[in-house]
Amino acid sequence: MNYNKKTVKDVDVRGKKVLLRCDFNVPMAKDGSGVITDDKRIRAALPTIQYLLEQGAAVIACSHMGKPKGQVKPELSLKPVAVRLSELLGQDVIMAADVVGPDAQAKAAALQPGQIMLLENTRFEKGETKNDPELAKAMASMAEVYVSDAFGAVHRAHASTAGVADYLPAVSGFLIQKELEVIGGALANPKRPLVAILGGSKVSSKIGVINNLLEIADTVIIGGGMAYTFSAAQGGTVGDSLLEADWESYANDMVKKAQEKGVKFLLPVDTVIANAFAPDAESKVVPTGSIPDGWQGLDIGPETVKLYCDAVADAGTVIWNGPMGVFEFPKFAKGTEAVAEALSKTDAITIIGGGDSAAAVQQLGYADRMTHISTGGGASLEFMEGKELPGVACLLDA
Numbered sequence: 059m060n061y062n063k064k065t066v067k068d069v070d071v072r073g074k075k076v077l078l079r080c081d082f083n084v085p086m087a088k089d090g091s092g093v094i095t096d097d098k099r100i101r102a103a104l105p106t107i108q109y110l111l112e113q114g115a116a117v118i119a120c121s122h123m124g125k126p127k128g129q130v131k132p133e134l135s136l137k138p139v140a141v142r143l144s145e146l147l148g149q150d151v152i153m154a155a156d157v158v159g160p161d162a163q164a165k166a167a168a169l170q171p172g173q174i175m176l177l178e179n180t181r182f183e184k185g186e187t188k189n190d191p192e193l194a195k196a197m198a199s200m201a202e203v204y205v206s207d208a209f210g211a212v213h214r215a216h217a218s219t220a221g222v223a224d225y226l227p228a229v230s231g232f233l234i235q236k237e238l239e240v241i242g243g244a245l246a247n248p249k250r251p252l253v254a255i256l257g258g259s260k261v262s263s264k265i266g267v268i269n270n271l272l273e274i275a276d277t278v279i280i281g282g283g284m285a286y287t288f289s290a291a292q293g294g295t296v297g298d299s300l301l302e303a304d305w306e307s308y309a310n311d312m313v314k315k316a317q318e319k320g321v322k323f324l325l326p327v328d329t330v331i332a333n334a335f336a337p338d339a340e341s342k343v344v345p346t347g348s349i350p351d352g353w354q355g356l357d358i359g360p361e362t363v364k365l366y367c368d369a370v371a372d373a374g375t376v377i378w379n380g381p382m383g384v385f386e387f388p389k390f391a392k393g394t395e396a397v398a399e400a401l402s403k404t405d406a407i408t409i410i411g412g413g414d415s416a417a418a419v420q421q422l423g424y425a426d427r428m429t430h431i432s433t434g435g436g437a438s439l440e441f442m443e444g445k446e447l448p449g450v451a452c453l454l455d456a
């Protein structure tokens with residue numbers, strides 16, 4: 059996949075209607091009060107929106123929210139987003155009552171340069187997730203240029219994320235541009251040595267990433283729950299730890315592949331075990347592969363922490379996907395925190411991908427010391443797997 063795409067700066071948008079795909083899929087209060095509990099995604103969209111408005115474009119913003127499955131679900135309306143966006147921009151945001159219906163069409167037709175409107179939840183339309191060309195055409199017909207800035211949705215080939223690019227010149231906004239520059243750069247032409255730290259809960263959800271990064275990285279580091287499948291595959295006992303027995307042979311294949319490719323492959327040498335999956339469980343440190351029955355590994359141990367921190371110290375680039383332990387429990391967050399701290403101290407380009415990894419780095423207070431924290435969980439995972447992202451592939455090459 060070509061990561062070098064045209065951006066908003068490469069097209070003339072003055073006096074033009076711009077269809078802007080944002081990721082406004084924000085968390086909402088569960089009580090149906092329409093209160094947005096975290097507006098990070100709305101704020102992240104501001105630079106592109108403000109640039110377009112300053113350039114004299116008329117902006118027709120759109121996004122999905124939740125999974126209404128092609129039905130109009132009032133609790134998944136984007137109205138609260140329009141209100142918050144209007145506060146942040148300090149200007150009116152015109153809310154359409156539908157996606158491509160008469161209200162959206164009329165409001166889009168009347169929209170003036172410097173004005174912004176928001177279409178209703180794109181997934182209120184059945185054709186959205188099916189990438190229906192009729193829906194894509196109807197959305198495109200309201201605008202003259204398509205700008206995509208919803209990195210969190212680029213791994214989906216939907217009408218508003220990819221289909222519309224068949225009918226309009228398509229470029230990236232600033233959010234996608236940065237993701238492509240930093241992650242794409244690290245994958246295509248990394249500053250070496252490239253160290254990949256892979257953790258999280260399951261091997262099965264990370265197979266693609268491990269496999270792809272083994273092709274690219276100089277060192278691959280394994281932590282988190284998936285380490286126990288590697289340990290069991292090597293004949294260790296893992297007690298009640300997370301284990302995917304079906305993936306043991308795959309784990310061995312990955313170790314072998316690393317050897318063949320001359321990639322350094324680091325597995326934990328010790329682990330913090332607990333007598334229950336609980337924040338206040340009794341805990342102790344044991345060597346890898348010797349976890350007694352009734353105990354489970356919830357974090358990497360102190361020797362492993364040293365080993366991993368040494369391995370990143372002189373890295374050129376570090377890609378990190380997946381926490382080292384159950385960081386949600388402070389007692390078992392030490393491994394994840396130590397790695398975050400080590401990354402904050404290196405001169406390396408540091409890239410965090412994955413929803414929980416981003417949350418961990420934020421929660422532990424290291425977010426502003428990383429080069430890049432991806433705004434897309436699933437999208438960054440597929441990016442690191444080396445898969446083609448439909449919402450990127452559809453944009454014009456630079």
Ligand code: ADP
Nearest residue numbers: 258259282283355356380383384412413414415
């Ligand atoms: P990401 O979202 O960054 O890709 P994952 O979703 O793969 O990461 O994994 C994150 C989850 O893995 C966290 O909720 C964390 O508690 C869990 N986890 C990490 N280590 C362990 C472990 N040893 N046992 C159980 N769960 C773990």
Ligand code: MG
Nearest residue numbers: 412413414415
């Ligand atoms: Mg996750």
